Amino acid sequence: MTRLITAAAAITAVTVVVSGAFPQTAIAPKATTAPASKATEDASIRPFSVHVPDEALNQLRRRIQETRWPDKETVEDQSQGIQLAKLKPLVEYWGTGYDWRKAEAKLNALPQFVTTIDGVDIHFIHVRSKHPNALPVIITHGWPGSVFEELKIIDPLTNPTAHGGTADDAFDLIIPSMPGFGFSGKPTGTGWGPDHTARIWAELMKRLGYTRYVAQGGDWGSPVSSAMARLAPAGLLGIHINLPAVVPPEVAAALASGGPAPAGLSDQERSTFDVLSAAAKMGNRSYATMMGTRPQTIGYGITDSPAGLAAWMLGHPGFSTWTYSTDDPEKSPDEVLDEITLYWLTNTATSSGRLYWEYGGGRSPALSAGEMTSDILLPVAIxxxxxxxxxxxxxxxxxxxxxxxxxxxxDKGGHFAAWEEPELFSAELRAAFKPLR
Known part of the structure; x- marks a missing residue:
């Protein structure tokens, strides 16, 4: 079920002109300087829609045209980072053929809202199923992600009878933008890690009137959903995650030291250890280390340069095998650029990166001890x-x-599972949550 929210009403209610990459043009919700008290905070839910000024898009194109490119890498693989021959055509297309208005239309065809929680505006998509007794699910994206990743699972989950399911499989979908990401507000203080976001999501579900619901997340959505399960707010029945925190302490210690695998691992466990060990030695999480320790420093470059932002985001390992081919609608240039352009236009390259700093030095969310998984008593689906x-x-x-x-x-799908395999992802949620209905 979709409906169009008028731009005038939404902008009047919840958007302001903010400074940033495009002074006096980029549109995003207002950031607050201090959390409002619960007694004075505006708990209303306001309609929202997106309309980026033409000048913001024109300035983006001009900046892309003025890109100063580095020399080609000196190796034939991605060990020095994203390759020039792969990035340059995408960025050039970004500045000539890409149309942000199509991305805007996709968002504005859906019911979008903003509500203020702990002093920060939270943007979210809320699509109710036409089927009665639909199970509400709050789905959390990660970095370098956004609500765009979840758009193709909306119809399969809210309208399951058109996608191989039954009316009893229906969900109501709540898809928020993380604090500091997209059209949500930017926290101006510290303390905005996954646990804080988990508490905000619980408050959001309460405001929407849901007394029974589930949560799902991949990437950062996994720590947030896991924190929700650990905190066990009233109404939460269970969670589904696709980046679970399962690495045992003795394995984590071996990985941290660069030492050999612990004794007694099964063949499958040893295979996973070898993959994690190789990734660590190749610096696959170098982006997390940088944002986990100096997000402000890297922020200057990726806030000022479109090409720098694109390279930074596409250097994420989840994108490493993507071709950005027009033959693959889930990984087409337009799909990838929707994601990157959202970060650019909302000037959230730095504010989103601070989540890694809040989490602590770029540590991996795959560690069971770090995520305190032993404290989770609610059902967990993987x-x-x-x-x-x-x-x-x-x-x-x-x-x-x-x-x-x-x-x-x-048998298929990767880090951005909802984006890459929306039908399969949706089928997994139906199966995982069926016992909790």
């Missing part, structure tokens, strides 16, 4: 996608989560 940064062994999953209610390995 789907393992083969293109994820590591293949979760079921033995580790059962050790990490004492109430593992669902575990399934599928």
């Amino acid at each position: 789907t393992v996608f083969p293109g994820e940064s590591y293949r979760t062994p079921e033995t580790w999953a059962r050790r990490a989560y004492r109430n593992l209610s669902y575990f399934h390995e599928v």
